Amino acid sequence: MPTVRIPTPLRKFTQGNEEVSISGANVGEILTNLEAAHPGIRERICDDKGKVRRFVNIFVGDEDIRFLKNLETEVADNDEISIIPAIAGG
Amino acid sequence: MAEPAEDTIPSAREQVMASLRAKRAVCVDSITELIGNTPLVRLRHIEAECPGVELWAKCEFCNPAGSVKDRAALFIIRKALANGDIRPGMRLLDSTSGNTGIAYAMVGAALGVPVTLVMPENVTVPRKQVTTAYGVEIIYSSPMEGSDGAIVLARELAEQHPDLYFYPDQYSNDANPGAHYATTAPEIWEQTSGKITHFVTGIGTSGTVVGTSRRLHELNPAIRCVAIQPDDAMHGLEGMKHLPSSLVPQIYDESVLDDTIWMSTDDGWDMSDRLAEEEGLFVGHSSGANVAGALKLGRQLAEKGERGLIVTILCDRGDRYFAPLKWEKHYVW
Incomplete structure (x- = not known):
C-alpha cells in the first residue's frame, strides 16, 4: 500500500502519525481514502471544488503532481506521497 | 533703500546647495x-x-x-556584539523561514559577523538564493516540520557546539x-x-x-x-x-x-x-x-x-x- 507522509500541521488528523498507509490507484483516490480514514483532513488539502489548494504541494516520490497529471497521477503500491505546505510558516 | 547686509542674503551658490540638500539622498557610512x-x-x-x-x-x-526583518536583525546583532557574545571564530546561528535569514546575512556581512542559518527545506527558492549570495551557510530542516522544526534543529546545534555558534534566538530575544x-x-x-x-x-x-x-x-x-x-x-x-x-x-x-x-x-x-x-x-x-x-x-x-x-x-x-x-x-x- 502507498505511504502518505503527513506534515506537522495535519498530524492532528492522523493521531500524530507522520506516515499513514492508504490504498488508491491515483492521488485523487488516495485523498478520498485518506479522508475516509482521517475525517476532516481533505478540506485542509483541497478547496471546495476538489482542487489542491494553492499553498499545498503534493509529491509522488520526488515529483510535484502539478507537473504530472495532478489528481489523476498514478500511484504504485510502493510509492511515497508527500503532502507539503508550499511555505514554511513563521 | 539701503542694501540688505550681505551676510543675511544667501549667495546663489548657497541657495543652490540648500535646494539640493533636501533632495539629495543621504550618504551613510554603512x-x-x-x-x-x-x-x-x-x-x-x-x-x-x-x-x-x-x-x-x-x-x-x-x-x-x-524586509521588515532588517530592523530586528540589526538590533539583535548589535546587542550580541555589545555583549561580546560573538567571539573570534564564532558564527551567529539562528532559525528562520527566510526574511530574518536574509536580514542577518546582510547585517552580518556589513558588520563582519559570519552567519549560519537553519531553514525548513520548503522555504521559497529565492530566499535560499538571496541568503547564499551574502555568503552565509544554510542548514536545512525537514520540510514536514515547518519553522518549528528549524527552531528545534537550531537549538540542538547550538547546544552541541557552544564554542562555534552564538544562538541569539529571534523568537526569545528582546532586541x-x-x-x-x-x-x-x-x-x-x-x-x-x-x-x-x-x-x-x-x-x-x-x-x-x-x-x-x-x-x-x-x-x-x-x-x-x-x-x-x-x-x-x-x-x-x-x-x-x-x-x-x-x-x-x-x-x-x-x-x-x-x-x-x-x-x-x-x-x-x-x-x-x-x-x-x-x-x-x-x-x-x-x-x-x-x-x-x-x-x-x-x-x-x-x-x-x-x-x-x-x-x-x-x-x-x-x-x-x-x-x-x-x-x-x-x-x-
Whole structure:
C-alpha cells in the first residue's frame, strides 16, 4: 500500500502519525481514502471544488503532481506521497 | 533703500546647495544605517471600501535587505556584539523561514559577523538564493516540520557546539521587539502626527506587533493594536505563525494586544494581488494578509460610522515569492 507522509500541521488528523498507509490507484483516490480514514483532513488539502489548494504541494516520490497529471497521477503500491505546505510558516 | 547686509542674503551658490540638500539622498557610512525610516504610503483605492477611515501602510520592503526583518536583525546583532557574545571564530546561528535569514546575512556581512542559518527545506527558492549570495551557510530542516522544526534543529546545534555558534534566538530575544519599540512605533507616530487610531499586523516571531504595540500604547493608550494570525495550522501565509499549533515565541506578549484577527490564506493572497493591481504595490502574501486585516477593521469602523486612521505593515516585496517556473520542474528543495 502507498505511504502518505503527513506534515506537522495535519498530524492532528492522523493521531500524530507522520506516515499513514492508504490504498488508491491515483492521488485523487488516495485523498478520498485518506479522508475516509482521517475525517476532516481533505478540506485542509483541497478547496471546495476538489482542487489542491494553492499553498499545498503534493509529491509522488520526488515529483510535484502539478507537473504530472495532478489528481489523476498514478500511484504504485510502493510509492511515497508527500503532502507539503508550499511555505514554511513563521 | 539701503542694501540688505550681505551676510543675511544667501549667495546663489548657497541657495543652490540648500535646494539640493533636501533632495539629495543621504550618504551613510554603512548599509546598516539605511535600515528603518521607511515611508508610509496611503492605500487610497483599497480604503474606498471603508469611507471615513484612512488606511496607511509602512513600506518595510524599502529596508536595504528588502524586509521588515532588517530592523530586528540589526538590533539583535548589535546587542550580541555589545555583549561580546560573538567571539573570534564564532558564527551567529539562528532559525528562520527566510526574511530574518536574509536580514542577518546582510547585517552580518556589513558588520563582519559570519552567519549560519537553519531553514525548513520548503522555504521559497529565492530566499535560499538571496541568503547564499551574502555568503552565509544554510542548514536545512525537514520540510514536514515547518519553522518549528528549524527552531528545534537550531537549538540542538547550538547546544552541541557552544564554542562555534552564538544562538541569539529571534523568537526569545528582546532586541527583536525592542527594535520596533525603538524605531517602528516612533516613526509611525511621527508620520501620522499622532493621529493613528489602530495598528494591525501579522505574527511571525511577534516581534513587530509586540514591540510596536507596546510603544504605541505608551504614546496613546487609546490606540487599538491588533494582531493577525493564519486561521488554520495548514496555511500559506509565509512568515506568519498560527500560534495555537506552534511553539509560542517567548517574546509574544498578549497583554500589549487588544485583539486578534484570524486570516484565511485565500483572503491574504487575494489582497496581495489587489495591492499590485490597484495600488501598484507588489508585495508578499504576509503584506496582503496585513492589508486584508486592516481593511476588515476599517469596514467595521465605517459600518459603525466611526472615523479612523489604520496603519499596517508591508513586510516585503512580492518578487521574493516567485514560484519555480515550469521548466524548473526538477528543482531541488
